Amino acid sequence: MTVVEGRKLALSNLEKVLYPASGFTKGEMLHYYATAAEVLLPHLRDRPVSFLRYPDGPDGQLFFTKNVPPGTPDWVMTAEVPRSEGPARMVLVQDLPSLMWAANQVAEFHTHQWLAGSPEEADRIVFDLDPGPPATVVHCCEVALWLRERLAADGIEAYAKTSGSKGLHLLAAVRGAPSERTSEYAKALAVEAERAMPRLVVHRMTRSLRPGKVFVDWSQNAARKTTATPYTLRARAEPWVSAPVTWEEVEACGDPAQLAFRAPDIAPRVQDYGDLLAPLLDPERVAALP
Known part of the structure; x- marks a missing residue:
């Protein structure tokens, strides 16, 4: 039994190898989340969390958990959230004990673009830039720079992070609009990007259109959708992290x-840069949609 800030936790199977390609164990995963908590927790706080669980590693069974899992300690905070089929309860990861309890489930963290207290209003806009082979994250960077300038023209400041897989995520803090309006705006920019770069960008999900292009996925702004949380580990062959990056690195x-970061890379980056996505949490940096 481990005590974390006064809460008792049964952290199990610490020697279990989760990422065979690198020998990365569950104990190392828990250590990563404990050391990343200072920058990770602010991006989780007050946001209902979905978990993509992979208890036997990325090569084992993967499944999403959205509702509060059975056996959740009573001190883990939850929130009622609206759904088309009726309200449900989801976990809120508010502090280090709840983060370590959740990490012990072996999971990616995914969050909505709204806060638990105001699910009717988006406070984030996100673009998921997904390259269709042979396109790579290098091509995503070109699209990201175009979107950055286009958003800036509307007074919106964008920030980038790796997806922890193949692509990039762009995020910005917004206010005053429901998810439907945010989705409409994001789609309009994705369409505009395709018109500006027709050989590089596609805004539709159709698989046959995507080889060699960057799919600008605007749909994750829908209220029901979630996106990988900054600093979460991903269920991939290696312990890749969805890591914030500088615009200089993108350029x-x-x-x-150059834009692939594993769990051991994150502490040195945080030491050098702090939280590159901290401006998303600053009320003074929030922009209204045009």
Whole structure:
């Protein structure tokens, strides 16, 4: 039994290898989340969390958990959230004990673009830039720079992070609009990006359109959708992290390896840069949709 800030936790199977390619164990995963908590928790706080669980590693069974899991400790906070089929309860990861309890489930963290207290209003806009091979994250960077300038023209400041897989995520803090309006705006920019870069960008999900192009996925702004939380580990062959990056790194990227970060890479980056997505949490940096 481990005590975390006064809460007792049964952290299990610490020697279990979750990522065979690198020998990364569950104990190392828990250590990563404990050391990343200072920058991760602010992006989880007050946001209902969905978990993509992979208890036997990325090569085992993967399944989403949205409702509060059975056996959740009574001190883990939850929130009622609206759904088309009726309200449900989801977990809120508010502090280090609840983060470590959740990490012990072996999961990616995914969050909505709204806060638990105001599910009717989006406070984030997100673009998921997904490259269709042979396109790579290098091509995503080109699209990201275009979107950054386009958003800036509307007074919206964008920030980037790796998806922890193949692509990039762009995020911005917004206010004063429901998810439907935010989705409409995001789709309009995705369409505009395709018109500006027709050989590089596609805004539709149709698989046959995507080889060699960057799919600008605007749909994750829908109220029901979630996106990988900043600093979450991903269920991939290696312990890749959805890691914030600087715009200088995006501009200079000429090799996909330059924007690929594993769990051990994050502490040094946080030491050097702090939380690159901290402006998203600053009320003074929030923009209204045009």
